[in-house]
Each structure stands twice: as C-alpha cells, then as structure tokens.
Amino acid sequence: MTATTRRSPLLTALTGIVFVYSLLPLFWLVVNATKSQEGLLASFGLWFADDFSLWHNVKQTLTYDDGAFLVWLRNTLLYVVTGAGGATALATLGGYGLARFDFPGRRAVFAIVIGAVAVPGTALAVPTFLLFSKMGLTNTPWSVIIPSLVTPFGLYLMWTFAAEAVPVELIEAARIEGAGELRIFTRICLPLLGPGIVTVLLFSAVATWNNYFLPLIMLKDPDWYPLPIGLDTWNSQAATAGGEAVFNLVITGSLLTIVPLVATFLLLERYWVSGLAAGAVKE
C-alpha cells in the first residue's frame, strides 16, 4: 500500500462488529465451561457464575462414561493422522504430477476432479454407505478413513502451488545428472512444496476433525466414534427417557475439542496464509 494510507477508527470500529460476532460464541463457550450443571441454569450466559468449576468439569469430562471422551479423542486423532495425512500425501503427489508432467489423459483427469468438487458430498454418502456395507467396511475405522483420503480441492491447491513453486529448470538439471523421478520429487521438489503441504494438511485436518455426516452413517459402535459424534450423543442424552443431563460436560468437551485446532491454526498461520495466497493466483 502507499505510504499516505492513514488508519481509520471508523473502519476499525465497523470491522470490530464482525470481530465481536465471530468471537462472542467462543467467549460464551469459555465462560460456560467454568460452570457446573446447576450454575448453567442459574446464571446469565455471558458472565461467570459464582462457582468456578472448570477443573472439575475437565476432570469429569475425561472420566465420565468410563473415559469415553478419551476414546473418542483417540479415534479422532487416528482419523486425522491417517485420513488427513493420507489425503495430503495423495494430493501432493497428484498435484505435482499434474503440474510438472504431460501425460495422456492429463486434461481429462483435471476436468473430472474439478467436476467432482461440485458433487454434493452428502449425495455420495448413502451409496458409499451401501457399497461399504457390501464390502464389510462399515462400522470399522476404514469406513471413515478411506473417504477422507480424497480431497479434490486439496489436489487443485497443490496443482496450482506446484506449478508456481517448483522451477522446471531445477527438475531438468536433476534429470541431466541422472536422478530418478521419485528421487527428484523427494529430494528437490518436496521441500519447495512446504507451505502448500501445510495448507492442504491443515484444511484436510479440519475437515476430518470436524467430519459429522460420514461417521454418523458409517459407525454404530460408540467405541469408534470421533469427538463430534460423541459430543452429539452426550447432548441428546438429556432428551431421552431417564437420560442424565450433562450439558456442563458437553460444553467443556466442546471447548477441549476446539482448543487443539485453534492452537494449530494460530501456530502455523505464517505457512497456511502464504499457501492460500499462492493458490489464489490461479483463480
């Protein structure tokens, strides 16, 4: 921007409204995670109750229902590491292949994959469920991991990123030296693709961590639930006959669920912002 740009209190205040809107529910969550079940009902939502029960809530969340929360956390981590990790690996390999090679059907691959972005994910869910149930995969971790492995948007992002970040001369030079294609990729290109990989990894990690519909239909056994499904069952429990209302645990569990994601985004901001900016060039 030009040096003459002056800061504007009015514009800051206007943007501040959206800022408050964005943070208000998170503030609500933090405040209410400190309340006991009774405190939730008795106190005003946007301020603390007299009793401070955060540590008690955290302890109870982790141990309630024979430590179900920790089992769900383990499952979520399993799905994120394998699902999002695998999705990033496939998108990186594929994006690099599309950006730096010419092969028969390359254009067709690209058209089909971009077309797939427009296919409603939930429209695929029912037939995928029926197919997987024929293959005996439903109610196993595979039923959640395998569909998470494909991210057309991730492939698109890696394709645009690789096309900008990996100079062709570098590959040419390595080929003249006699290096194999796989070696060129792992030794030379992979380091250059860093910010793109972090971006795709973060966004597919969020997608997997937050996935609701897919595990909802695929899994029947609570021992394989990821965190969002588990929290949803705790929340619905109050509505069932004889079910115990554990809203304080739902709220504290929700807070514990989002803390790792928010922390990761904050810590890695530098990488994914530049990765996104590179992806934006092609648009």
Add this chain to the structure above:
Amino acid sequence: MTRMVPTIEGRTRRVAVAGSPRAGRRSWAGLGFVAPFLAVFALVFVAPIAYSVYLSLYRTRLVGGTTFVGAQNYADVFADSHFWSSFARVALFLVVQVPIMLLLALGVALAVDSGRLYGAGAFRLSIFLPYAVPAVVAVLMWGFMYGPQFGLVAGLNRTYGLSIPNPLGPDWVLVSIGNVVTWSYVGYNMLIFYSALRVVPAALYEAAAVDGAPPWRVIWHVKLPAIRGALLIATIFSIIGSFQLFNEPAILRPLAMNAITTDYTPNLYAYFLSFSGQQYNYAATVAIVMGVFTMIIAYLVQLHGMRGIGDQ
C-alpha cells in the same frame, strides 16, 4: 509472509516444457504420481455415483423383491411435494444467506487489505477462527444460546423484559440456521478474498493512485475485477454448500423438533428416507436429482461470471 508469493513465470515455462520433444518420454512417470489419488478417487467418488445411478433405476418392494423400474423413481421425485418444499427452502436459504455472508466477507477482506485498520492481523485471524470449530460444536453453542433453558435469548428476555421471538420456533429457525452457517464461513470466505487481494499487482494500484482515484473507485474498478475469480469460486462453493445443507439442521433438530421436519432440506430428506425408511432406491434418486441441480446452477453461475470477464 510474502516469501512464497509466486511469480507468473512458472506457468509460461510449464507450457514450454509440455511442448518439448522429451515430453513423451516422461509421460507415464506423471501418471504414476497421479495414480494413487485416482485409485482412491475411483473408489469413493466414481463407484458410489455409478452405484447410485444403478440404484435409482430399481425399486425394492416387500412383495416381489427388486425390480427394474426405469425412470419411475425420477418421475416420482419430480411429483414429490416433500422434495419440492425442501428444495424451495434451500433455494430461499441460498438467495438470502449466501449474499449476506459473501458481502460481509468481502467487506472485511477489503478492510483488512486496505491497510487502514488498527490491528488488521488480529482481525483477520479472529474472524477466521470459527472455521476451525466443528459444525457439531458450532450448532451446540448457538443452540444453547438460542435455547429456552439457559440460553442467551431467554436470559435477555428475562433480565430486560424483552420479547425476542423463539429462535428455534418454526418462523425463525431457518434464520437461526443461516446465522450459524454465516458465523462458520464468513472468515473462510474472507480469507479466500483476502488471499486474492494480496496478489493483485501493485502496478494496478499505482496507476489508479496517479489518476487520483478515490478509494471506492479503486475498489470498484481495480480490486473487484482483479479478484473476480476468487469471488466466483466462493460463490460456487457457497451454492454447493447451501444445496447440501444437512449438518446444522440435523444437529439442531433435537432442540427444534416441531420446526425442523424430516424433509426440511433435500439432504435431510434423503437421509431419513435411507436410514429411517430403508428406501435406498428413492433416496439415491433424490440425491442424484439434487446433485444434477447443483451442478447445473454452479455451471450457470460460472458461465455468467466468465461472460462478465469477457466484458472487461
């Protein structure tokens, strides 16, 4: 942060290599890199689509088993008032929620990019944060705030004697869902616009500054045309998202049983047809019809957007 903002050179070089004589030699190595993605893609995209087309042509009855019915399921969907009312609802949602969300996102992106904000980095990051919140948690939080028990709305009504209508009643629940979706995705769209604004060539601004153009003219004539691609992508993603509306109403449903019916959105309808009614064939047909509608509308928006670019 601008360390990795790439140059345009890469693209022209790539074209040159594609035409080089050695391109043919390398051809199959490239496919090798793409093959793992394509294999899983075939399993989780192509196979389910093919299978649902197959399912949609058959019908299973208690008596008589599974029979081929041709286009009968499609005819039934087009004559199904449940389907059309759910479609009308997401269409209304699309027409109202998507413009509000995208304009809000664009406004924030322009403000953050303008360099006229105090603490722009904090704004950018904080407004994006809701994107990292799972839909389940987002709906639970807003649901508690909406709720009659210890909700914020109930608290405000009680404390200040207000009469804010029940956000989970039949009249307002679509607005309440729209609010949750807007909250979740404003920051994400803002970031897409902001990323595109960051890479607008500085020369364009300099030319406008030399002309003495006021800020709103720079926005209208320089910035918006320059990020038209990002606007188009965000619009198409939002259209797809609206037609797919499922998570928010499904999770909110226990709190608003009367307002959110089983045919509230097309996806909710397909879900209940499958998993409560065991009508897999009909559910597959609903899903296909919705998928085709989505693609047609996304395609029309794209055509419209492209024609706009041609006008420049």
